[in-house]
Amino acid sequence: MKIVKRDGHIVDYDPQKIRIAIGKANNEVKGKEKVSKEQIDEIIKYIEELNKKRILVEDIQDIIEEKLMELGKYTLAKKYITYRYTRELVRKANTTDKSIKELIEGENEYWNSENSNKNAEVVTTQRDYLAGITSTDITRRFLLPEDIVEAHDKGIIHFHDADYFAQNALHNCELINLDDMLQNGTVINGVMIEKPHRFITAATIATQIILAVTSSSYGGATVSLTHLAPFVRLSYEKYLKKYQDRNLSKKECEKFAMQDTRKEVEDGVQTFNYQVNSMTNTNGQAPFLSVCMYLGETDEYKDELAMIIEEFLKQRILGFKNEKGVYITPAFPKLLYVLEEDNIHEDSKYWYLTKLAAECTAKRMVPDYISEKVMKELKKNELGNGECYPCMGCRSFLTPDRTMSLGNIAHAKNYVEGKGKYYGRFNQGVVTINLPDVALSADGDMDKFWKIFDERLELCHRALQIRHKRLSNATSDVAPILWQHGALARLKKGESIHELLHHGYSTISLGYAGLYECVKVMTGHSHTDNGEGKEFGLKVMQHLNDATAKWKAEEDIDYSVYGSPIESTTYKFAKCLKARFGTIKGITDRGYVTNSYHVPVFEEIDAFTKLKLESEFQRLSPGGAISYIETPNLQNNIEAVLEVIQFIYDNIMYAELNTKSDYCQKCGYTGEILIDDNLEWYCPNCGNRDHNTLNVARRTCGYIGTNFWNKGRTQEIKERVLHLDNKNA
Numbered sequence: 001m002k003i004v005k006r007d008g009h010i011v012d013y014d015p016q017k018i019r020i021a022i023g024k025a026n027n028e029v030k031g032k033e034k035v036s037k038e039q040i041d042e043i044i045k046y047i048e049e050l051n052k053k054r055i056l057v058e059d060i061q062d063i064i065e066e067k068l069m070e071l072g073k074y075t076l077a078k079k080y081i082t083y084r085y086t087r088e089l090v091r092k093a094n095t096t097d098k099s100i101k102e103l104i105e106g107e108n109e110y111w112n113s114e115n116s117n118k119n120a121e122v123v124t125t126q127r128d129y130l131a132g133i134t135s136t137d138i139t140r141r142f143l144l145p146e147d148i149v150e151a152h153d154k155g156i157i158h159f160h161d162a163d164y165f166a167q168n169a170l171h172n173c174e175l176i177n178l179d180d181m182l183q184n185g186t187v188i189n190g191v192m193i194e195k196p197h198r199f200i201t202a203a204t205i206a207t208q209i210i211l212a213v214t215s216s217s218y219g220g221a222t223v224s225l226t227h228l229a230p231f232v233r234l235s236y237e238k239y240l241k242k243y244q245d246r247n248l249s250k251k252e253c254e255k256f257a258m259q260d261t262r263k264e265v266e267d268g269v270q271t272f273n274y275q276v277n278s279m280t281n282t283n284g285q286a287p288f289l290s291v292c293m294y295l296g297e298t299d300e301y302k303d304e305l306a307m308i309i310e311e312f313l314k315q316r317i318l319g320f321k322n323e324k325g326v327y328i329t330p331a332f333p334k335l336l337y338v339l340e341e342d343n344i345h346e347d348s349k350y351w352y353l354t355k356l357a358a359e360c361t362a363k364r365m366v367p368d369y370i371s372e373k374v375m376k377e378l379k380k381n382e383l384g385n386g387e388c389y390p391c392m393g394c395r396s397f398l399t400p401d402r403t404m405s406l407g408n409i410a411h412a413k414n415y416v417e418g419k420g421k422y423y424g425r426f427n428q429g430v431v432t433i434n435l436p437d438v439a440l441s442a443d444g445d446m447d448k449f450w451k452i453f454d455e456r457l458e459l460c461h462r463a464l465q466i467r468h469k470r471l472s473n474a475t476s477d478v479a480p481i482l483w484q485h486g487a488l489a490r491l492k493k494g495e496s497i498h499e500l501l502h503h504g505y506s507t508i509s510l511g512y513a514g515l516y517e518c519v520k521v522m523t524g525h526s527h528t529d530n531g532e533g534k535e536f537g538l539k540v541m542q543h544l545n546d547a548t549a550k551w552k553a554e555e556d557i558d559y560s561v562y563g564s565p566i567e568s569t570t571y572k573f574a575k576c577l578k579a580r581f582g583t584i585k586g587i588t589d590r591g592y593v594t595n596s597y598h599v600p601v602f603e604e605i606d607a608f609t610k611l612k613l614e615s616e617f618q619r620l621s622p623g624g625a626i627s628y629i630e631t632p633n634l635q636n637n638i639e640a641v642l643e644v645i646q647f648i649y650d651n652i653m654y655a656e657l658n659t660k661s662d663y664c665q666k667c668g669y670t671g672e673i674l675i676d677d678n679l680e681w682y683c684p685n686c687g688n689r690d691h692n693t694l695n696v697a698r699r700t701c702g703y704i705g706t707n708f709w710n711k712g713r714t715q716e717i718k719e720r721v722l723h724l725d726n727k728n729a
Helices: 016-026 036-047 057-070 075-095 098-104 121-145 146-153 178-184 199-214 225-244 251-276 302-318 349-365 372-378 435-442 446-471 514-524 532-553 567-580 607-618 638-651 711-718
Strands: 001-004 010-012 054-056 157-159 173-175 187-189 191-193 221-224 289-293 333-337 367-373 426-434 506-513 558-563 627-630 652-660 661-662
Touching: 001 057, 010 638, 016 036, 016 057, 036 057, 054 057, 054 532, 057 075, 075 191, 121 627, 146 157, 157 199, 157 251, 157 367, 178 187, 178 199, 178 221, 178 225, 199 221, 199 225, 221 225, 221 349, 225 251, 225 289, 225 302, 251 302, 302 333, 302 349, 333 349, 333 372, 333 638, 349 638, 367 372, 367 638, 372 514, 372 638, 426 446, 426 567, 435 446, 435 506, 435 514, 435 567, 446 506, 446 532, 446 711, 506 532, 506 567, 514 532, 532 558, 532 607, 567 711, 607 627, 607 638
Parallel strands: 001 054, 173 221, 221 289, 289 333, 333 367, 426 506, 506 558, 627 652
Antiparallel strands: 001 010, 157 426, 173 426, 187 191, 367 652
């Protein structure tokens, strides 16, 4: 017999625990109120003769109370009930001490691998995690209903970022309105920052803005290099005047001014990269930053923008030095390169940038690629015009702007009437549904599946409403950099942010995980089969979209379907599924569930078929998602990378290539650090297994991780098959 504990975990039945529990109550009564050892054995025998395969611990306790009453031991029963109630209070009263002790001593598996870009051993990260443990405890005990906490614990849903939820003023991620802040000034820590007059100053101020913004939120942030381009021209004009004042010829003035400008761009980009990688924000890590490279955002400053993009790509190809002075692949900033008519064809003016991007991808895994062509087909604003814009952080895409008819509700100083507004918008948070659990709970019954699906969706809906309502209590004073000084808005002091949570200005995300396993359980097929499995998978995705559309229409809140990254949750969901349903071959026998709509990592499929197939599912994940292909080392096959890039442009909105670029500090090996059958990382050249001397970079779930992963994610990485090779590319 198995016992289902309150947190959903399943343990073996142990009669000794019943004897101990009754015994403790027995010690508090006298005389005839006591039960004998034989009577306790009879109660245990009754429970065992129920012949249950599984039984809830609460049901066992109910039976004990009933049997004590039947024996006439009313005082003892009362003592047992009091004991049970006291234990429940103890459980609810302090859930942090053990976690904090384990964190400080480095023994907490969850916090040690919660984020592959955070090192739980360093004090700055520990400080964030200590606050996170407290926040999670407050969230569980006071802020969420018991049924949502229970569903979260059982892995039925996942309430993301509970470690930041205790504060009512924190949102998930954003597109920083860097243009407004640089052109019109901002305030950081009470200090007025006026418009800079040269590129290197603008680049430095941008990093200070990024640090302040990411310290006031908990997700990813994105800036656009377009917003820095005007300052390149200012620098050029400054240098040009310097040489004109020396009475040099027009040709010499322009030549020397451009040389100086290029040097300043080089220095400014280096400063930007150093700053964002060396700074630590209040989340205990370097800013989770994405940098967008989109030539189509400007006509006036396109050449200046191209100069900045070129320098960012060159510096990323070189890499960043580790503590040993060796160039390695960094995690941030994540680079987003938009493919468009000006750079996608060999005869395009900026084709040289795309070739440089391909070289960078082959060596450093970035940039990721956004297809302007496909995005404009999928993302249409309220006027019916297609628009292109970057994601927030690793994969979160805003829905098309619906606020044009409302005017400038954020009071941005760079607002353009009649044009879609994306910079300054943000996401309110995420709750994810575990799709495999829906399927397994239905036990093969299709009618039951849709019924349970709707019940779980409503559970997610209520959890998202709680997120929204909590954030709606915030005023602009809680984070002036966000709400008063231009990053997201320019509201008055004390003004509520409530309006910015409605009318499509911000999104709130219904996440989903494990589409593959869900479809496999219900149809026996993969959703990649171009038949019954795929048809059912698309129906599931459409059902998610129908739900969010209904909620959006009723509440004027921009609910959106989001392919959750679930870095650590992929492991949690897998463990919960195995605990609830046992080991099922091909479904619950791994340490992970498949991310979002992805083709499972172990399924053999070529790169182009994978991207084309996943594009159909990406279309139904408008709140965010990313597709990828696994490749070998392609540094000597840039043509293959370019072929994939051009395919992305024509077929899928957002995709990336996962290459390998690792380093062993002990022997100097550069190549792929491997994983053995025990899920331990090792250098194939010298056998080194010390994480402190292995530099490993892997795409985790949209962004690059460099600090190793939990066992579930490590197994997923180990089982990834190649979608492209150097033989037939």
